[in-house]
Amino acid sequence: MSQVFDLVLKGAEVATPNGLEKISVGVSNGRIAGLGKIDADGAECLDLGGLTVLPGVIDSQVHFREPGLEHKEDLESGTRAAALGGVTGVFEMPNTNPSTLTADDLANKLARAKGRTWVDHAFFMGSSEENAHALAELELLPGCCGIKIFMGSSTGSLLVEDDEALLKVLKSGRRRVSIHAEDEARLRERMALVRDGGPVSLHPEWRDVEAARLATDRILRLARKAGRKIHVLHISTAEEIPLLAANKDLATMEATPQHLTLAAPECYEEWGSLAQMNPPIREARHREALWQAVRDGVVDVIGSDHAPHTLEEKQRDYPRSPSGMPGVQTLLPLLLDHFNAGRLTLQRLIDLTSAGANRIFNIAGKGRIALGYDADFTVVDLKANRTIEPDWLASKCGWSPFEGKAIKGWPVMTIVRGHVVMREGSLLGAPIGEPIRFQETL
Numbered sequence: 001m002s003q004v005f006d007l008v009l010k011g012a013e014v015a016t017p018n019g020l021e022k023i024s025v026g027v028s029n030g031r032i033a034g035l036g037k038i039d040a041d042g043a044e045c046l047d048l049g050g051l052t053v054l055p056g057v058i059d060s061q062v063h064f065r066e067p068g069l070e071h072k073e074d075l076e077s078g079t080r081a082a083a084l085g086g087v088t089g090v091f092e093m094p095n096t097n098p099s100t101l102t103a104d105d106l107a108n109k110l111a112r113a114k115g116r117t118w119v120d121h122a123f124f125m126g127s128s129e130e131n132a133h134a135l136a137e138l139e140l141l142p143g144c145c146g147i148k149i150f151m152g153s154s155t156g157s158l159l160v161e162d163d164e165a166l167l168k169v170l171k172s173g174r175r176r177v178s179i180h181a182e183d184e185a186r187l188r189e190r191m192a193l194v195r196d197g198g199p200v201s202l203h204p205e206w207r208d209v210e211a212a213r214l215a216t217d218r219i220l221r222l223a224r225k226a227g228r229k230i231h232v233l234h235i236s237t238a239e240e241i242p243l244l245a246a247n248k249d250l251a252t253m254e255a256t257p258q259h260l261t262l263a264a265p266e267c268y269e270e271w272g273s274l275a276q277m278n279p280p281i282r283e284a285r286h287r288e289a290l291w292q293a294v295r296d297g298v299v300d301v302i303g304s305d306h307a308p309h310t311l312e313e314k315q316r317d318y319p320r321s322p323s324g325m326p327g328v329q330t331l332l333p334l335l336l337d338h339f340n341a342g343r344l345t346l347q348r349l350i351d352l353t354s355a356g357a358n359r360i361f362n363i364a365g366k367g368r369i370a371l372g373y374d375a376d377f378t379v380v381d382l383k384a385n386r387t388i389e390p391d392w393l394a395s396k397c398g399w400s401p402f403e404g405k406a407i408k409g410w411p412v413m414t415i416v417r418g419h420v421v422m423r424e425g426s427l428l429g430a431p432i433g434e435p436i437r438f439q440e441t442l
């Protein structure tokens with residue numbers, strides 16, 4: 001007797017570890033239970049002719065602002081934006097209010113997420129001198145994707161600045177630690193440049209190349225000393241890439257779609273403080289170096305650093321305008337457009353949006369289309385021509401620097417553990433997101 005599945009995907013090109021295959025996918029109990037020629041009798045069947053099924057996209061850097069900053073975003077609206085953009089899993093950052101620093105803070109986020117999230121999720125634990133001793137235990141709590149260190153201050157109050165404190169954090173625990181690498185001492189030194197105001201185009205001069213390079217160089221040395229693996233987030237300079245390439249045994253790195261798509265000074269001329277983020281968008285030579293690093297395999301993952309602020313907040317005079325831009329919903333459309341423009345292959349796109357997060361963070365059962373893995377799929381139309389329309393965007397902040405941009409390649413369906421949560425721009429069913437599991441905490 002042939003196996004009866006809950007759901008069968010057929011007719012599509014499916015991106016398995018073997019490459020693109022014209023096969024069917026059978027789902028049972030939220031997991032992938034059949035690949036190949038499949039009898040769809042008795043199952044709900046999705047006919048996906050002409051479409052491509054990718055492993056569910058995982059965005060390993062989002063700020064969803066809950067608790068405390070829900071006027072900018074919350075877990076429901078943030079995950080809604082994720083599902084609409086073809087993202088099936090998110091890792092959320094700890095610079096909320098309160099910051100995520102204790103087991104109770106994490107439990108609070110997990111409780112808030114229950115029944116309100118459209119995609120699967122995990123939360124970063126923030127680090128400080130005060131909680132350093134507890135991090136080895138905290139990082140192993142279910143629903144935690146790891147520790148985050150802010151070496152330079154950004155939105156919120158999290159900061160671990162000097163070598164001694166950084167070593168304390170790095171020595172507490174074993175999982176890979178995610179790093180915001182900007183050198184706080186240099187940022188303070190150069191603050192005079194902008195303290196009395198000025199054009200937002202000064203942002204990459206205040207938070208300059210050297211501030212990023214110094215911090216990345218320092219954290220690599222400290223991580224080596226502590227024997228701790230690190231993941232350096234949102235790389236923004238050509239200068240950091242050789243440092244990271246020389247330490248691949250120790251460090252992984254993230255690039256964002258913003259740093260791969262925008263460049264100074266045009267972005268500041270066109271978008272003003274909406275293009276302001278930390279670390280800053282810089283001149284085109286950095287963007288080109290990042291693309292080279294994508295092609296060379298030095299970049300391990302692409303995360304959106306979705307960091308929404310309201311238009312009203314963004315309209316404050318620089319430098320009081322907050323840093324960050326939304327991005328979880330536009331991550332995949334932008335990358336599909338870059339794929340169609342020949343900037344990366346589909347294989348590399350998949351590596352950077354699902355397999356990469358699996359590798360870096362030791363996710364259990366997500367990140368590839370293989371038997372036994374969660375049935376998370378991002379179905380895309382590689383040839384669709386669309387425009388990023390304001391009324392498609394779900395983030396509470398209500399804007400994107402990519403509004404009006406013509407895109408070739410589009411997510412048409414988001415499937416989380418066998419539940420179709422988005423089809424052709426509409427959300428379906430109820431928010432069924434669950435905590436993501438990790439190998440360390442199975």
Ligand code: DOR
Pocket residue numbers: 063095154155180276277278279307308323324325
């Ligand atoms: O631009 C940024 N915005 N960079 C960060 O590191 C934080 C983020 C935010 O939370 O607003």
